[in-house]
Amino acid sequence: MRHPPCAGAAPPPHPPRPPTVSHSRAAAPGGGAPPRARRGPPRLDFVGGDFFADELPHGDCLAFGYILSDWDDDTCVTLLEKAYRACEAPGRVLIMDRLFDDDRSGPLATAAMNLVMHIEMAGRHRTAAEFVALLERAGFGGCEVRRGSGEKHLVIGHKK
Numbered sequence: 219m220r221h222p223p224c225a226g227a228a229p230p231p232h233p234p235r236p237p238t239v240s241h242s243r244a245a246a247p248g249g250g251a252p253p254r255a256r257r258g259p260p261r262l263d264f265v266g267g268d269f270f271a272d273e274l275p276h277g278d279c280l281a282f283g284y285i286l287s288d289w290d291d292d293t294c295v296t297l298l299e300k301a302y303r304a305c306e307a308p309g310r311v312l313i314m315d316r317l318f319d320d321d322r323s324g325p326l327a328t329a330a331m332n333l334v335m336h337i338e339m340a341g342r343h344r345t346a347a348e349f350v351a352l353l354e355r356a357g358f359g360g361c362e363v364r365r366g367s368g369e370k371h372l373v374i375g376h377k378k
Contacts, residue, residue, distance in 0.1 A: 269297060274304040281312040288341040291352060298356030298375075305377045311358060313373040317365065318345045327369060349373040 265275050274280060280301045286294045301311045316328040322345060332343040344352075346363040350373060353361050358375030365371045 269300065274300045276304045276306060278306045278309040279312065280305055280309070281314065283312075283314040284316075286313055286341070286349070286352070287315050287335060287343050288339045290340050293340070294352050295355045298352060298358070302357045302377060307377045309377045311353065311375045311377075313349050313353070313375075314370060315349070315373075316343050316369050317349070317363075317371040317373075318343055320345055320347065325369075346371070346373055350375075 267275075282297070282301070286297065289297070298311065305311060316331060318328055318332075319325065328343050335342050346365075350361040350363070353373065353375035356375075357378065359378045360376040362374040363371070364374070
């Protein structure tokens with residue numbers, strides 16, 4: 219069985235339970251149906267909501283895939299603090315995103331996307347150390363960085 223690039227960082231809990239996918243109400247299956255009113259495939263549970271206004275669903279592993287780069291540092295910390303509250307100990311949060319090199323000199327694709335971020339969004343791409351600092355401000359510790367071979371990288375924060 220093939221796994222997505224970051225699947226190894228979040229092995230299933232024992233006993234296994236289906237992952238919950240939190241989407242905005244407009245993007246949720248059923249076009250904004252009330253939370254938990256619709257279920258996706260048997261391995262997924264969809265919950266509609268607004269991650270700025272609502273608390274995040276509880277779980278032992280929460281993931282932000284290409285989300286935090288859309289926002290400024292303070293907004294990221296707010297979202298990560300919500301993740302900390304929702305994270306069941308000993309849990310973790312995963313940040314999957316592009317990473318700048320430590321000296322911010324590249325890679326070129328990340329620098330080019332960063333220009334787009336400055337034009338279209340309030341956010342930016344960050345170095346691994348900058349993501350770790352955001353995780354620590356939100357209460358996470360024992361942070362790890364796992365660089366992929368391409369543009370997908372993983373920063374992991376553990377609930378203390």
